[in-house]
Amino acid sequence: MADTVLYDVTEGVATITLNRPDAMNALDTETKVALRDTVREAAADPAVRAVLLTATGRAFCVGQDLKEHIGLLAETRESGEGNALSTVREHYNPIVEALTGMAKPVVAAVNGVAAGAGAGFAMAADYRLVADSASFNTSFAGVALTADSGMSWTLPRLIGHGRAADLLLFPRSISAQEAYELGIANKVVPAAELASEARALALRLAQGPTAAYAALKESLAYGTDHSLSETLAKEDELQTRAGASEDHVIAVEAFVKKEKPKFVGR
Numbered sequence: 001m002a003d004t005v006l007y008d009v010t011e012g013v014a015t016i017t018l019n020r021p022d023a024m025n026a027l028d029t030e031t032k033v034a035l036r037d038t039v040r041e042a043a044a045d046p047a048v049r050a051v052l053l054t055a056t057g058r059a060f061c062v063g064q065d066l067k068e069h070i071g072l073l074a075e076t077r078e079s080g081e082g083n084a085l086s087t088v089r090e091h092y093n094p095i096v097e098a099l100t101g102m103a104k105p106v107v108a109a110v111n112g113v114a115a116g117a118g119a120g121f122a123m124a125a126d127y128r129l130v131a132d133s134a135s136f137n138t139s140f141a142g143v144a145l146t147a148d149s150g151m152s153w154t155l156p157r158l159i160g161h162g163r164a165a166d167l168l169l170f171p172r173s174i175s176a177q178e179a180y181e182l183g184i185a186n187k188v189v190p191a192a193e194l195a196s197e198a199r200a201l202a203l204r205l206a207q208g209p210t211a212a213y214a215a216l217k218e219s220l221a222y223g224t225d226h227s228l229s230e231t232l233a234k235e236d237e238l239q240t241r242a243g244a245s246e247d248h249v250i251a252v253e254a255f256v257k258k259e260k261p262k263f264v265g266r
Contacts, residue, residue, distance in 0.1 A: 005034035006056075007041070012049035012206035012265075013199070014042040021057025026065035027117055032091035039095055043102035049265050050206035051102070052198055053125060054109040063116020063139055063149075088148045092117055096150035099124040100221065103214035105205045109198035111191070113173075115139045120149025123158060126217060128184065129198050131191040136174040136184060138167050157224055159183045209247040210265040215239075 108125035116139040156164040254261035
């Protein structure tokens with residue numbers, strides 16, 4: 001695995017850390033490949049019950065490494081072959097699909113600026129814990145590009161179509177507090193407390209009824225694109241599955257005994 005993405009699994013929590021602090025965790029090809037493969041690994045690992053996505057240094061991720069990108073653009077123009085933006089198909093799309101589609105909760109601990117695809121990856125998480133010194137920026141229109149990294153799907157679902165259009169058409173830096181007020185950040189904490197709070201939150205999720213979390217995640221995604229009657233049918237399907245789970249029995253028995261349930265994720 002590349003040193004630009006660190007990976008650790010402890011107590012059911014897979015911590016994925018972007019690790020190019022000198023480049024503000026910009027996404028060069030090596031980093032994108034490593035991140036894609038690592039997120040997929042976490043999604044497939046039965047020992048992982050929750051995922052924590054974070055970064056080292058003063059930035060979460062500033063998006064595409066434009067220094068590398070400009071070289072790829074030049075090569076494409078000179079040779080007339082290839083596609084400098086094939087990274088969307090090869091890297092960004094699989095990363096976002098793995099984050100949103102995995103049957104386990106994903107927490108993004110946003111420690112600094114999250115821009116472009118970096119913001120997109122944070123928005124693809126199920127919960128965003130944000131340092132008070134962090135910020136968000138859609139960035140794309142500023143370099144004459146359209147949205148990628150799933151942002152045209154995630155952003156309007158978080159803040160509504162009109163506000164999403166505003167932020168995409170007129171990119172600007174959004175403070176942590178404004179991100180919270182808009183609905184992008186779930187919680188804002190002092191920067192010095194971000195790592196410990198994020199770890200505690202991810203561990204709480206990992207120790208919870210993770211099969212139920214997976215069903216909730218599926219239900220929320222389904223409900224945004226389907227009618228009420230279709231969503232009610234999906235809720236029935238998912239609730240039937242959850243009701244047959246070992247965790248449900250554990251929870252009910254613990255409730256009757258006035259004990260704290262110890263979930264097994266099944």
